[in-house]
Amino acid sequence: xxxxxxxxxxxxxxxxxxxxxxxxxxxxxxxxxxxxxxxxxxxxxxxxxxxxxxxxxxxxxxxxxxxxxxxxxxxxxxxxxxxxxxxxxxxxxxxxxxxxxxxxxxxxxxxxxxxxxxxxxxxxxxxxxxxxxxxxxxxxxxxxxxxxxxxxxxxxxxxxxxxxxxxxxxxxxxxxxxxxxxxxxxxxxxxxxxxxxxxxxxxxxxxxxxxxxxxxxxxxxxxxxxxxxxxxxxxxxxxxxxxxxxxxxxxxxxxxxxxxxxxxxxxxxxxxxxxxxxxxxxxxxxxxxxxxxxxxxxxxxxxxxxxxxxxxxxxxxxxxxxxxxxxxxxxxxxxxxxxxxxxxxxxxxxxxxxxxxxxxxxxxxxxxxxxxxxxxxxxxxxxxxxxxxxxxxxxxxxxxxxxxxxxxxxxxxxxxxxxxxxxxxxxxxxxxxxxxxxxxxxxxxxxxxxxxxxxxxxxxxxxxxxxxxxxxxxxxxxxxxxxxxxxxxxxxxxxxxxxxxxxxxxxxxxxxxxxxxxxxxxxxxxxxxxxxxxxxxxxxxxxxxxxxxxxxxxxxxxxxxxxxxxxxxxxxxxxxxxxxxxxxxxxxxxxxxxxxxxxxxxxxxxxxxxxxxxxxxxxxxxxxxxxxxxxxxxxxxxxxxxxxxxxxxxxxxxxxxxxxxxxxxxxxxxxxxxxxxxxxxxxxxxxxxxxxxxxxxxxxxxxxxxxx
Numbered sequence: 001x002x003x004x005x006x007x008x009x010x011x012x013x014x015x016x017x018x019x020x021x022x023x024x025x026x027x028x029x030x031x032x033x034x035x036x037x038x039x040x041x042x043x044x045x046x047x048x049x050x051x052x053x054x055x056x057x058x059x060x061x062x063x064x065x066x067x068x069x070x071x072x073x074x075x076x077x078x079x080x081x082x083x084x085x086x087x088x089x090x091x092x093x094x095x096x097x098x099x100x101x102x103x104x105x106x107x108x109x110x111x112x113x114x115x116x117x118x119x120x121x122x123x124x125x126x127x128x129x130x131x132x133x134x135x136x137x138x139x140x141x142x143x144x145x146x147x148x149x150x151x152x153x154x155x156x157x158x159x160x161x162x163x164x165x166x167x168x169x170x171x172x173x174x175x176x177x178x179x180x181x182x183x184x185x186x187x188x189x190x191x192x193x194x195x196x197x198x199x200x201x202x203x204x205x206x207x208x209x210x211x212x213x214x215x216x217x218x219x220x221x222x223x224x225x226x227x228x229x230x231x232x233x234x235x236x237x238x239x240x241x242x243x244x245x246x247x248x249x250x251x252x253x254x255x256x257x258x259x260x261x262x263x264x265x266x267x268x269x270x271x272x273x274x275x276x277x278x279x280x281x282x283x284x285x286x287x288x289x290x291x292x293x294x295x296x297x298x299x300x301x302x303x304x305x306x307x308x309x310x311x312x313x314x315x316x317x318x319x320x321x322x323x324x325x326x327x328x329x330x331x332x333x334x335x336x337x338x339x340x341x342x343x344x345x346x347x348x349x350x351x352x353x354x355x356x357x358x359x360x361x362x363x364x365x366x367x368x369x370x371x372x373x374x375x376x377x378x379x380x381x382x383x384x385x386x387x388x389x390x391x392x393x394x395x396x397x398x399x400x401x402x403x404x405x406x407x408x409x410x411x412x413x414x415x416x417x418x419x420x421x422x423x424x425x426x427x428x429x430x431x432x433x434x435x436x437x438x439x440x441x442x443x444x445x446x447x448x449x450x451x452x453x454x455x456x457x458x459x460x461x462x463x464x465x466x467x468x469x470x471x472x473x474x475x476x477x478x479x480x481x482x483x484x485x486x487x488x489x490x491x492x493x494x495x496x497x498x499x500x501x502x503x504x505x506x507x508x509x510x511x512x513x514x515x516x517x518x519x520x521x522x523x524x525x526x527x528x529x530x531x532x533x534x535x536x537x538x539x540x541x542x543x544x545x546x547x548x549x550x551x552x553x554x555x556x557x558x559x560x561x562x563x564x565x566x567x568x569x570x571x572x573x574x575x576x577x578x579x580x581x582x583x584x585x586x587x588x589x590x591x592x593x594x595x596x597x598x599x600x601x602x603x604x605x606x607x608x609x610x611x612x613x614x615x616x617x618x619x620x621x622x623x624x625x626x627x628x629x630x631x632x633x634x635x636x637x638x639x640x641x642x643x644x645x646x647x648x649x650x651x652x653x654x655x656x657x658x659x660x661x662x663x664x665x666x667x668x669x670x671x672x673x674x675x676x677x678x679x680x681x682x683x684x685x686x687x688x689x690x691x692x693x694x695x696x697x698x699x700x701x702x703x704x705x706x707x708x
Contacts, residue, residue: 354415440465
């Protein structure tokens, strides 16, 4: 492949450089003497150099993505009740909104910073508590992510490259899952794409303000999911330090300034939490010393890498060559194995191949070449994040890989655009043909892991990819309709597999703490926890619990760690902690009785269990021990003080059992309930002291009625 001189004067940093494209790539800034059209014209028409169909095609693609993600949205009910309960609390208490408290009584926070909860809680304040008011902000984040992704790719490459990137992103199964779910990953993906866009803008002319905006986006991303947001900082900082079109000393000053902005944007909330008197704020969930810094560096930080996650389900269970309960075993093949492959890996090999091809094509470009910078930025982010996900020894969930979806989409769009323009060279045609054929073969492997799911599809994909790959090897002198047919066949063969998994994901409700995309069995962990085959409405305040066709509520499905037999069949251990409880109408009536006289209508071991009762009743429920019941909050003395002050009405027996009848103190000592020593002390004291009643199959202790 040869290189060609560029005629563009729009990018001063690249002036005089040799480019690998024949035609000009405008869009790096305003051309002198040219008046920009009004904003309303640019929004519909796009850039003057684009084809007339380009901007309408983008708008249609964004609309289709939004409508598809909105379709059947309420089937997931409250999705992850852990975060939905915090959203409910934040919609009624500004203090709970600021700290990310699980309940409006502000007993304990979720185990993440609260930025992802803020837009959902504001939505609930405006529109009331419902599945839609919680999840629609997540869908809108998908639209925003796709739009920024297009802008980043189109700015240096062509409109078709940006459109292809948007299509690949929207058809990624794990993206269709997580941008319709209420975990923090959706906002994290949006903010990292915004940061990449800003860095690439800074690479064009060396303006400090764009680098500062990137730092601000990454700081807010830190307040979304702590250290995961910083995985892309090393490759982006190194890229700017080496390739930015300004002097070395200025690059260093700019990077330091952007780092300072990132620290301020992500550190202001941390500073307030650390300096706020602990007695007047909620306990920091997930920590052992009521410290957000400890949570960040421990359970949510280094603990995820080395497996030493104090307070989790045994730490390290997701890693190790032997595999574990979450996300399979760590190692270079993790993202391709049976647990994760169907979520994200459909086009991952193609993205890596196209990254290499893009770097080869731009190998003779100037140091400041923005095309090569784009490949390095997206490729470095992909490689860094994928490497950490592959080798982290702590808890790892399949849905974490949604962070990779925009990087893969951008590399596919850019790489295909470069090779397509260079297809007059046999080497470019060969690489493109091999990429299509290899993607079809890999899709065949992934589809074969669910042999009962559309069994014809894997053969159609394989044959289509081989035919398209062979056609791509032909000289480009073919008539236009044959070229168009070949391109369409190649795209269909490469995207059919993930599109099918995405369609299945969109038609299925998901709830609980561990969810996966695609058909049942797409992950080696089996059906996603809380999969709702027929969909169900969420159990809002004053309404009966949502039921699936099988009669179990969202979050009560059989999942990892949950014994067979469904709700009430001894749901002890990890499964119950992850999926919550089935709340009967009698239990809701009991907890609502005189609830206004108490700060907390009830207390329960484990956040998921407490969250389901809180969502069902609309009343605050204290989560003893936080998410897994292992946080030392509240202490026995604190709990006794709350009871003496008349602030807690009931203790829900069984805590970690998801509402099943209590098994007694001895069972908790043996680890049957997953509670910490503090939780065991509290439940043992309550058992000895207060009357026990059974309502709707669940045992409660009335903390105002002492035992005879």
